[in-house]
Amino acid sequence: MMKQFYLTILIFFVGLCLAFGQSLKGIVTDHQKRGIEGAYILHVQTGNHVHTSLTGEFVFVGVKTGDTLQVSHLGYQTQQVLVEDLTSELIVRMKQVFVSLDEIQISPTIEALELFSTIDIQTNPVNSSQEVLRKVPGLIIGQHAGGGKAEQIFLRGFDIDHGTDINITVDGLPVNMVSHAHGQGYADLHFLIPETVDGLSFGKGPYHASQGNFATAGFVAFKTKDRLDNSQLKLEVGEFDTQRLLGMFNVLDTERQTVYLASEYLATDGPFDSPQYFDRINLMGKYTSRLPNNDKLSVLASYFTSQWDASGQIPQRAVDDGSISRFGAIDDTEGGQTSRTNLLADHVHTIKPDAFIKNSVYFSSYDFELYSNFTFFLTDPVNGDQIKQKESRKLFGMNSEFNQQFDWGNSQGRLQAGVGLRKDQSSGNELSHTANRRETIEQLKLGEIHETNLNAYINAAFDFGKWTINPAIRIDYFKFNYNDELQDSYLKQAESQAIVSPKLNILYHSSDWLQLYAKFGKGFHSNDTRGVVAQNGQEILPAAYGSDLGLIWKPMSSMMVNLAYWYLFLEQEFVYVGDEGVVEPSGKTRRTGLDLSLRYQPLSWLFWDLDANYTLARATEEADGEDYIPLAPDFTLISGLSVVHPEGWYGGLKLRHINDRPANEDNSIVAAGYSVIDFNVGHQWPVFDVSLSIQNLLDTKWNETQFATETRLQNEANPVEEIHFIPGTPRFIKISVAYKF
The missing domain is CATH 2.60.40.1120 (Carboxypeptidase-like, regulatory domain)
Known part of the structure; x- marks a missing residue:
């Protein structure tokens, strides 16, 4: 058919x-x-x-x-x-x-905003896992465990936690994990070696038919390099006993075939009083071949493993009374380990020069084990409240997409039609009450999850003079299966549901200097399978409805500006629950905001970037004053200067700012904002590259992640609800030396 x-x-x-x-x-x-x-x-x-x-x-x-x-x-x-x-x-x-804003013309394409991230990557290449996601304009991250866990993500007034409302892929391979042991949509991107990133596609809002589950606030699609410009060895040494070794090797590089291998080792103790003993190993290989008839075949294989200890989030009162330092711990036996193996094959079959079919298949084997203590001695005053979250997962799927460009008279058009399958099998999906990472006191949840997602979409674009009309529709079908292994008898619970997501994008290409656009769309994020079967299939695919009105403008040849007013309504929000260490669904929410992005090149070797985002986020079913969305930022600012001099010098200053924001529904507890400046400088020679980076240049005291949590310390009679935080990194100096050959 x-x-x-x-x-x-x-x-x-x-x-x-x-x-x-x-x-x-x-x-x-x-x-x-x-x-x-x-x-x-x-x-x-x-x-x-x-x-x-x-x-x-x-x-x-x-x-x-x-x-x-x-x-x-x-x-x-x-x-x-x-x-x-x-x-x-x-x-x-x-x-x-080298990139020059003078030469960039605003073309009538629905992905014009990607120019901003492409400019950023070329002017300031990605060199760390944290920097990978920061290449998305307006996106801010926070780390829970010094590199061990997936980052906490903030975008468009969302505390997305680890990925609930943003869809992330690498070469089409899904990063988000559905029905994950730690949280829905958990997206650990640390298997991606930063230096292998060739570019990224991104979009804010639910306007892209090829993006399905979790693409409500937006999506990020990373693309790895097909070939290396050269082989290289890189050594990085920094404070807190930090070492990183990178090796990237061209094995085969001909006109029609390329093979390269990349490996990374990272270790650090972090700034904490209890060393983190963090280490991570990444291995990756990629083969790309240009086949006859202009077909293309790519095969990627990667392996990632990581383990760490963590100090966890700490209560402000313990720091204030001197019980612990800002880098101390209440329970320093937190931590975990994780690993992931990926296999991915892509084949592009050229039907004719303006039509092709892209087919991809993928497989991942994933293991995860995490120990946390969010409430200390609130529930168990003797053993403490430490929990273990664990799972083993097999993830596999396929995607097939047909693309066609067509012309009639003086008009053009493009057509995409795609189908996809994703299957997750999570075994031993566990939540247990533990002590000291050794003793299991009680198994709270244990089960096997099978979740299947089938999808199909059609996406068209029609050019009429200066206008581009882009209608699209997507259909997703989910099948949820859960076997509760704590029950005495075998009982598989199953639910299924489908959702239809229409989209419409309209562009007016006024000139090579100005483009206006209006975007409208419906998206969704799925709920955890355990919640789906518990709710008997009710409200299991909450929808998101969004719209953007904006422009892309070049007021002068060396400057680009993007300005957008946007709206997003969610049928169901997810809220962090500190006393259980999970997120749970709540009511409807509404967000409106303004996004401003600016890129300016006053000199051929000097770039200025600015991303400012304001959001008003509220729950729609609560009384005034009790309708704040916990941890939703209302203002973020990212700005920096980058130098790429033709004589080999490069460097930059980067500011990250996030405003004070409500930590609970009535704003009686506030998560403090911060402003942090990072600095780097380096010099490139034909075969050597030496650089110095200083994170948190001004040694600012800042809280990287924060939560309003009710906890009880061992010597307390009554619990206290207040801010608990992970301290941000103090001034951190790192030196890097690379040899290219």
């Missing part, structure tokens, strides 16, 4: 192309003859445009001999090409240059 659908669509658009004038086939490549995906090709005489496919190919209808095409792509020198012959393929070889 799917083959018949693809064939029908293909025949229809081939007919359209044959009906309207002559066409020009071409390919855009880099200096090594590798196809460049997403190059923007403008017909100078008519203003029409097309984009290159994954393999760099394009077809342009309505072109005649003597016409001029302008070819551009971020990071390459813009070219003017004269069409001299329509009977042979046009080959455009682009010269790679």
Whole structure:
């Protein structure tokens, strides 16, 4: 049936192309003859445009001999090409240059905002796991365990916890874990070696049909490199007994095939009074082949393992009375270990220069064990309240997407149609009451989870002069199965539900300097399987409804600005419950806000970036004054200066600011905001690279993660509800030396 659908669509658009004038086939490549995906090709005489496919190919209808095409792509020198012959393929070889805002033109594409993160990566490459997610404009993270756990994420007035309302992938491989032992949507990205990141796609809001579960506040899709520019060894040494060793090696690098290996080892004790003994190992290999007929095959394999001790979140009162320092602990036996093995294969089959099918299959084997103590001696005054969360998971799935560009007359269009399957099998999914990471006092939950997600979507874009209309629809079907292994008899509980998510994006391309847009869409996040079966399948796929009104503007050739007003309504929110160490669903919420992003290049080697975000977030079913959403930030600011000098010097200053925010529903407890400045400087030679970085340059006292939690210390008669926090890193100096060959 799917083959018949693809064939029908293909025949229809081939007919359209044959009906309207002559066409020009071409390919855009880099200096090594590798196809460049997403190059923007403008017909100078008519203003029409097309984009290159994954393999760099394009077809342009309505072109005649003597016409001029302008070819551009971020990071390459813009070219003017004269069409001299329509009977042979046009080959455009682009010269790679350092990013220049002067050369960037705002093209009528729905993903124009990605320019901002692409600029950031080129001007300040990613060198740590924390920096990976920070490349998303307006996104702020906090770490619970010095690199052991997934980061806490803040975006658009959300405390997303570890990933409940943001969809994260790497080369199409899902990062979020459904029905995870620690929290719904848990997204541990530490298996990604930062230096292998080639770029990222991102979007804020539920407006992208290819993005499904958790894509309410937005999505982030990382892409790893197909090849390395060179092999390298890197050694990093820093305070708190920190060491990092990186190795990246070109094994095969020809015009049609590449193989590289990458490995990373990281160890640190952290600034805490009780050393963290944190260590992480990453291994990765990737093979890419350009097959005959411009097909492409990629195979990626990776392995990640990590273990750590943690001091946990501590009560403010214990610091104030001198019982512990800011870097002390109430229970320093917290910590954990985790590992993940990934296999991923992608195949792009070119049907013709303007049509292709991308198929991918993936598999992950995942283990997780975490010990936490959120309430100390509140529930068990003798043994304490330590809990263990543990699971072993097998995750596998596939995606297939058909892409077609088409033309009729002076208009163009694009079509995507995709289907996907994801299957999670979590065994030994456990929550237990423990003591000292040795003794299991009571098993509170133990079960086996099978969760299946089937999806299909159609996404189209139609260009009408200066207008682009992008309607889309997505359908997701979920099957939830749970076997409670604490019951005396075997009983499998099952529920299922489907959700339909329509989208509509409208762009007005006023000029190469200004684009206006309006976006409307529905998204969702699924609930934990254990909650789904407990609710008998009621309200298990809460929807999100959003809209964006904004512009992308170049007020001058060296500056880009994005400004958006947005709205997002959620049928169900998730709220952190400190006394149980879990998140649980609550009522409906509404958020409105303003996003401002600015990139400015006053000199060829100097860049300024600014991301400011204001949000008003409220629960809609609560009384005034009791409708605050705990830990939802109302104002965040990220700004920095970056230097990339042609003589080899580079560096920068980066400010991260988050405002005071409510820690509970009536705002009687406040999570303190902070402003932290990071600094780095370095120099590149042909084969050596030496750099110095200083995190928290001004040695600011700040709380990285905070919660309003009711706890009782061992010497207290009554519990106290107040702020509990993980202290932010004090001034931290690190030196890096890299050798390239």
